[in-house]
Amino acid sequence: MNAPTALSHLVPQVRQRDVPTTLVEGLKARFGDRCSTAMAVREQHGRDESSFEVPPPAAVVFAESTADVAEAVRLASMHDVPVIPFGVGSSLEGHLLAVQGGISIDVSRMNKLLSINAEDLTVTVQPGVTRKQLNEEIRSTGLFFPIDPGADASLGGMSATRASGTNAVRYGTMRENVLALEVVTASGQVIRTGTRARKSAAGYDLTRLFVGSEGTLGVITEVTLKLYPIPEAISAAICSFPSIEAAVRTTIQVIQLGVPIARVELIDSNTVRMVNAHSKLGLRQEPMLLMEFHGSPAGVKEQAETVQEIASEFGGNAFEWAATPEERTRLWTARHNSYFAAVQSRPGCKVISTDTCVPISRLADCLLDSVAEADASGIPYFLVGHVGDGNFHFGYLLDPNDPKEREVAEDLNHKLVSRALALEGTCTGEHGVGLHKMGFLVDEAGAGAVDMMRTIKRALDPKNIMNPGKIFAL
Secondary structure (H helix, E strand, O other): OOOOOOHHHOOOOOOOOOOOHHHHHHHHHHHHHHEEOOHHHHHHOOOOOOOOOOOOOOEEEEOOOHHHHHHHHHHHHHOOOOEEEEOOOOOOOOOOOOOOOOEEEEOOOOOOEEEEEHHHOEEEEOOOOEHHHHHHHHHHHOEEOOOOOOOOOEHHHHHHOOOOOOOHHHHOOHHHHEEEEEEEEOOOOEEEEEOOOOOOOOOOOHHHHHOOOOOOOEEEEEEEEEOEEOOOEEEEEEEEOOOHHHHHHHHHHHHHOOOOOOEEEEEOHHHHHHHHHHHOOOOOOOOEEEEEEEEOHHHHHHHHHHHHHHHHHOOOEEEEEEOOHHHHHHHHHHHHOHHHHHHHHOOOOEEEEOOEEOOHHHHHHHHHHHHHHHHHHOOOEEEEEEHHHOEEEEEEEEOOOOHHHHHHHHHHHHHHHHHHHHOOOEOOOOOOOOOOOHHHHHHHHOHHHHHHHHHHHHHHOOOOOEOOOOOOOO
């Protein structure tokens, strides 16, 4: 394996490039008070939800238009200075960290819906629009955007990391739901990729190239997305199980039988305990599946009955409905708050979050061995999973003052990813590579494929200024 676990390798390589005062002066002349060098602002833009810590960027530019982004990138390019795009700061793998210094371009003020084409089921937005904002603003059209990574992430960031989440088993990921992009390249040029048409055979698929590029090829300034009709009927249910294996076997059976379930989330007993304490719930402290069904009233009823029958074969019990919108929201809010519930359970802790995905038939093989290893380690953890598509996450809760715990957690992650790759899975189902999984990418894709990625990077960003030091080393 190419991802070492020795403690010296758990800290990102920081090789700060010089940021000339002439560049900072030029940015301040162009952007005025929308260019900040205040330490508090820089520190806010120099960290994300990962456990890494590096020096903050030298300056932060608050962009309000594509022209702003293009001008900031053009000025940075003139001085060979790195550029790091920033949305809301919810990434988990160190994507936002200025490991080579540079400037942060904050696009959170670019938060307008530019066009809604309800008859075509598409919408075009600026990158700072968040998923909750989008769904709130299009509610009156009878449409919704289904990709739900949990955090209220920006759609530009979700595109850049190829995010997915709880609805992916039915609606796919950002890869399937981004139709077109506007991107500012490393030279400051503005290009467009794709159209509002649902398919195209015209040339290279540049949209897919930028979706998942993690800011290393350009800054996304517009996103055109697919929308979906709000289902006629939505129903949620929870079901407790005597073991994680029983819950996983139920999930595998549901997917293999082709039940069109919209969401199926695994929560282990540790997470149930933490969520109960945080959200003041009374869920049974056992492994649990949280499910949601979309469709017609008859279709939803049939889906739920089928799943309930399958669950009973594996010892599922306490199958409970959440039919009202308020009850569904309460349950899903508790699920989405599981990260914060876990952090609250060990005050002052740092979290290392894993993110593997395997073919659905190998889910039990991967997950059960990983649970046994985590239990034996003694490290407190929580486990959640979008198990309908084979994706799951351990969150290891570490004492930041105990380096040994960090080494143990990284060793657990190393074994988990190695197992997933051996089962023909991936080192990251949705969080992205960032800093944390650069070595694993070589193991997964192979040296030849990673060299091809480097070739693309060098061709599109010859000065290596677009979020350098992420995905792979040059």
